[in-house]
Amino acid sequence: MYELENVLRPYAWGSRTAIAGLLGRPASGGPEAELWIGAHPDSPSVAADGGDRLALDALIAGDPEHHLGGESVAEFGPRLPFLLKVLAAERPLSLQVHPTLEQAREGFAREEAAGVDHAAATRNYKDASHKPEMIFALTDFEALCGFRPAAESRAVFLHLASCFDLAGLDLPPLIPQLLDDLAQPDEPAALRSAFERLIAGGDDVAEATAAVVAALVSGAPLGAHAAELDTAVNLNGEYPGDPGVLISLLLNRVSLAPGEAVYLPAGNVHAYLHGLGIEVMASSDNVLRGGLTPKFVDVPELLKTVAFEAVAVPRLSAETTMLGQELYRPPFREFALQRVELLPGAEPVPLAQSGAAVIIVVAGAVLLDSPRGDLQLAHGASAFLPAAEAPVNVHPVAGATGPAVAFAVTTGMKA
Numbered sequence: 001m002y003e004l005e006n007v008l009r010p011y012a013w014g015s016r017t018a019i020a021g022l023l024g025r026p027a028s029g030g031p032e033a034e035l036w037i038g039a040h041p042d043s044p045s046v047a048a049d050g051g052d053r054l055a056l057d058a059l060i061a062g063d064p065e066h067h068l069g070g071e072s073v074a075e076f077g078p079r080l081p082f083l084l085k086v087l088a089a090e091r092p093l094s095l096q097v098h099p100t101l102e103q104a105r106e107g108f109a110r111e112e113a114a115g116v117d118h119a120a121a122t123r124n125y126k127d128a129s130h131k132p133e134m135i136f137a138l139t140d141f142e143a144l145c146g147f148r149p150a151a152e153s154r155a156v157f158l159h160l161a162s163c164f165d166l167a168g169l170d171l172p173p174l175i176p177q178l179l180d181d182l183a184q185p186d187e188p189a190a191l192r193s194a195f196e197r198l199i200a201g202g203d204d205v206a207e208a209t210a211a212v213v214a215a216l217v218s219g220a221p222l223g224a225h226a227a228e229l230d231t232a233v234n235l236n237g238e239y240p241g242d243p244g245v246l247i248s249l250l251l252n253r254v255s256l257a258p259g260e261a262v263y264l265p266a267g268n269v270h271a272y273l274h275g276l277g278i279e280v281m282a283s284s285d286n287v288l289r290g291g292l293t294p295k296f297v298d299v300p301e302l303l304k305t306v307a308f309e310a311v312a313v314p315r316l317s318a319e320t321t322m323l324g325q326e327l328y329r330p331p332f333r334e335f336a337l338q339r340v341e342l343l344p345g346a347e348p349v350p351l352a353q354s355g356a357a358v359i360i361v362v363a364g365a366v367l368l369d370s371p372r373g374d375l376q377l378a379h380g381a382s383a384f385l386p387a388a389e390a391p392v393n394v395h396p397v398a399g400a401t402g403p404a405v406a407f408a409v410t411t412g413m414k415a
Helices: 019-023 056-062 065-068 070-076 101-113 150-167 175-182 188-200 203-217 222-240 245-249 297-306
Strands: 002-005 008-009 034-039 047-051 052-055 082-087 096-097 131-138 141-147 252-258 261-264 270-282 288-291 326-328 334-342 357-363 366-370 373-377 381-383 393-396 404-410
Touching: 002 056, 008 326, 019 245, 047 056, 047 245, 052 056, 052 203, 056 065, 065 070, 070 381, 082 297, 082 357, 082 404, 096 245, 101 297, 131 141, 131 252, 131 334, 131 357, 141 261, 150 188, 150 203, 150 222, 175 404, 188 245, 188 297, 203 222, 203 245, 222 245, 222 252, 245 252, 252 261, 261 288, 288 297, 334 393, 366 381
Parallel strands: none
Antiparallel strands: 002 047, 002 381, 008 034, 034 082, 047 052, 082 270, 096 270, 096 288, 131 261, 131 270, 141 252, 141 270, 326 334, 334 404, 357 381, 357 404, 366 373, 366 393
């Protein structure tokens, strides 16, 4: 087992205090958006083994069968198939979607053949993997997640039209056009038409967005749509006139309480808005952005990856073991998340490990016990657990005065 040093990503949207507070260390003074725990080649964790330090991807490459297990290598290749992040959003992230595995392979091969630099702002595919993911809320967590039914979105835009009537204001031509789009009997076609009209951007979208926000902040009644319309106003404050402001009204507005989780398959248009969470994903950096960002938006490529279907919010419930361990298994083979809580003096909890695992302690301290040795992790510490170390038991440390809480990720292949 190897204790890890991890890379902190200082994106501008990150909280300045949330990750530091969770991990019990001083804040850096700048934004702290994501802590990456894994072997992604862009920001691999560093494994400590006595006095030696080695990037985790390089450590795994030295003996993939030992570190990952034969079944994982056979299915995912000689690389860690998942990535764990601690994510802290103070401001909204970009509106985005992730490709399917087939789309990622085709897009990566196409850009490689065209010689597109991996660091180019116009590069869409950083690797040949898909990026299904999930988020577990540690605080109240706000997000947009997938298309709502077209009829529900149409009701929001009908309400906006009535707001203009009540205020005696001219209705932007874009609103009746969207109402027509959303009235189509074929729901995927309705959602696609409205989305394409908005993602195209231009003066009509920017002007309609400004008019809608002006009507809302002037005191228009929000009625049953308060959460969605407040979100649109707030997004416009960050990205004035951006197509993503009105696109947000086509999407499910999600509020997660601490302990709740959702998963995000390929094609799901989403954006995290605010909150602290444990994010787990396939080890990929493939993101196609659709707005709420100054970064590159490739509209034709985006439209090829979006799934134009209304979906219920893909909430994910825990499986609870006899020992109180919580297991979150989304419908992806690359990863599963475990939450372990230990009271002082409690019996050890066996990790549900399938292949390799990583673990981070977010409260108290734990002792990891495997047939090959022990490793104690303090509050805020993390570790890589090779497949050959299994089975690993998680113990409370002697003399603990409060509960210990840890999150671990392994593959979604059941042990």
